Amino acid sequence: GAVVSQHPSWVICKSGTSVKIECRSLDFQATTMFWYRQFPKQSLMLMATSNEGSKATYEQGVEKDKFLINHASLTLSTLTVTSAHPEDSSFYICSPRGEGTETQYFGPGTRLLVL
Amino acid sequence: EDQVTQSPEALRLQEGESSSLNCSYTVSGLRGLFWYRQDPGKGPEFLFTLYSAGEEKEKERLKATLTKKESFLHITAPKPEDSATYLCAVQAYYGQNFVFGPGTRLSVLP
Numbered sequence: 001g002a003v004v005s006q007h008p009s010w011v012i013c014k015s016g017t018s019v020k021i022e023c024r025s026l027d028f029q030a031t032t033m034f035w036y037r038q039f040p041k042q043s044l045m046l047m048a049t050s051n052e053g054s055k056a057t058y059e060q061g062v063e064k065d066k067f068l069i070n071h072a073s074l075t076l077s078t079l080t081v082t083s084a085h086p087e088d089s090s091f092y093i094c095s096p097r098g099e100g101t102e103t104q105y106f107g108p109g110t111r112l113l114v115l
Numbered sequence: 116e117d118q119v120t121q122s123p124e125a126l127r128l129q130e131g132e133s134s135s136l137n138c139s140y141t142v143s144g145l146r147g148l149f150w151y152r153q154d155p156g157k158g159p160e161f162l163f164t165l166y167s168a169g170e171e172k173e174k175e176r177l178k179a180t181l182t183k184k185e186s187f188l189h190i191t192a193p194k195p196e197d198s199a200t201y202l203c204a205v206q207a208y209y210g211q212n213f214v215f216g217p218g219t220r221l222s223v224l225p
Contacts, residue, residue, distance in 0.1 A: 004158075006158075034212065034213075041220075042217070043202060043215045043216060043217045043218050044159070044202070044215045046212055046213075049212060091156075093158045093159075102146070102147055102164065102206075102209070103149070103161055103164055104149070104161075104204075104213055105161055106151075106158035106159045106160075106161075107158050108157055108158045109156070109157060109158045111156065
């Protein structure tokens with residue numbers, strides 16, 4: 001399967017600060033990047049979809065000004081949680097997809113705790 | 116609206132006790148049905164893709180089957196290391212986002 005990395009794997013921050021999460025596809029070019037959020041004992045919730053070089057498309061209820069997504073290259077995408085609050089504490093998972101591929105692989109996830 | 120449900124929500128088995136997990140779906144079309152395994156604190160790990168009714172895939176103690184309405188993940192003689200949450204997802208047509216089910220939390224006791 002594809003090799004996907006995320007950094008950091010976990011982060012603790014104070015309320016009001018911004019946190020950037022990086023997602024890298026190490027052995028293929030990710031033309032599309034999906035970002036998910038997962039709360040404890042719940043399934044994955046799609047937050048947004050981005051294509052390389054284009055603006056992200058956000059799911060209903062996800063604030064685009066709060067969750068900034070950058071997909072400037074085929075191997076790197078970032079998710080920035082701006083002015084984080086305790087309710088943003090969650091497990092964030094990226095999922096890159098290459099052109100012509102049908103299987104989605106996932107990163108190892110980033111656990112965010114906002115105090 | 117595309118929907119995916121999974122049952123049971125949680126399943127506890129003794130080591131060696133075979134069972135099946137269910138994934139039922141209602142979608143406008145079916146490009147593919149995907150099974151993933153997720154360990155606590157980790158991202159989902161891809162297991163299988165099924166494309167058409169009647170298709171079966173196997174990997175070690177796992178076997179996935181597909182009908183027009185549902186998919187089953189059969190676990191034969193499970194071991195404690197099979198304990199995880201098993202997620203299924205469907206893709207209605209090529210390029211569309213995956214719709215995930217809520218998952219089944221499997222615990223295999225030694």
